[in-house]
Amino acid sequence: QFLTPIPQDKVQEFRRKHDIPHDAVVLVTIARLFMLKGHDYIIESARELSKRFGNVIWLFVGDGNLADQYKEQIQNLGLTDRFRFTGLIPPDQVPLAIQASDILVHCSLREGLARTLPQAMLCSRPAISFDVDGAREVVNETTGRLIEAKDVPQLIEACAELIEDK
Numbered sequence: 001q002f003l004t005p006i007p008q009d010k011v012q013e014f015r016r017k018h019d020i021p022h023d024a025v026v027l028v029t030i031a032r033l034f035m036l037k038g039h040d041y042i043i044e045s046a047r048e049l050s051k052r053f054g055n056v057i058w059l060f061v062g063d064g065n066l067a068d069q070y071k072e073q074i075q076n077l078g079l080t081d082r083f084r085f086t087g088l089i090p091p092d093q094v095p096l097a098i099q100a101s102d103i104l105v106h107c108s109l110r111e112g113l114a115r116t117l118p119q120a121m122l123c124s125r126p127a128i129s130f131d132v133d134g135a136r137e138v139v140n141e142t143t144g145r146l147i148e149a150k151d152v153p154q155l156i157e158a159c160a161e162l163i164e165d166k
Contacts, residue, residue, distance in 0.1 A: 001095045002122035014100040018084045024057040025163050028101035030094060030116045031108060033064030038107025038130065043073055043083075045155045050082050053163055058105075061097050063088040098123040103162050106130070109149055113137060120144075128158045 012022065020026060031037040039060065046058055060070070060083065067085065074083050089097060094116075098104065104120035104127040113134030120127045127144035129135040139146045145158035 001092060002098070002119050004095070006096050006099045010096060011100045014096050018059065018086060020057050020059070020084060020100070021055070024055050025053065025103070026057050026059050026101040027103050027105045027159060027163075028059045028061060028097060029105050029107070030061040030097065030119075031106070031114075032062050033060065033067045033070060035066070036109045037064075038109060039066070039070055040073070041107045041130075041150065041152055041155060042105055043070065043077070043079075044152050045159060046074075046079055046082060047077055048156050049159055049163070050079055052160060056082065056163060058083045059086065059097070059101055060084070061086045061089060061094070094119065095123060098125055101125065103128060103159070104144075105155075105159065106135070107149075107155065108132065111135070126162055128155070128162065 029042055049056060074080055098120055104116060104125055106114050106116055106129045108114060111133050117127045117129060117138050121143050127139050129139045129146055130149040131146045132149050136146055147154040147158050
């Protein structure tokens, strides 16, 4: 499923469903909205990145007990219009979510090998990941960017570099 290109009409339909402009650069995170998954680092990086890039949208795919907390945090930062939440989607829709996005951002603090990293690569999308556990087995200078865990300035720079590099 991840190797098969999804027709552009389905990709555009997904983006419309989630109110993502056709010219937006989409940074997708696929993970439970839960402790240790790193959404708070992504939200923190969005404060700076949203100032630099007017066309970036963050897409959170997944659900969890921290959803309301993250939505409130995003609202308090004035970034509600830059974030989209899909909630839990069926596994067969994950390739569509990735192919409707441009860059996978994975900031989990503990993960054997996050399946979303190779999934993004199968969809020809670069991945930015914290350098934890098995991430370095698949993320390198060719496939994306590996950064120090919890390092928001590094996260900002890695995201900015890939946003600017079509």
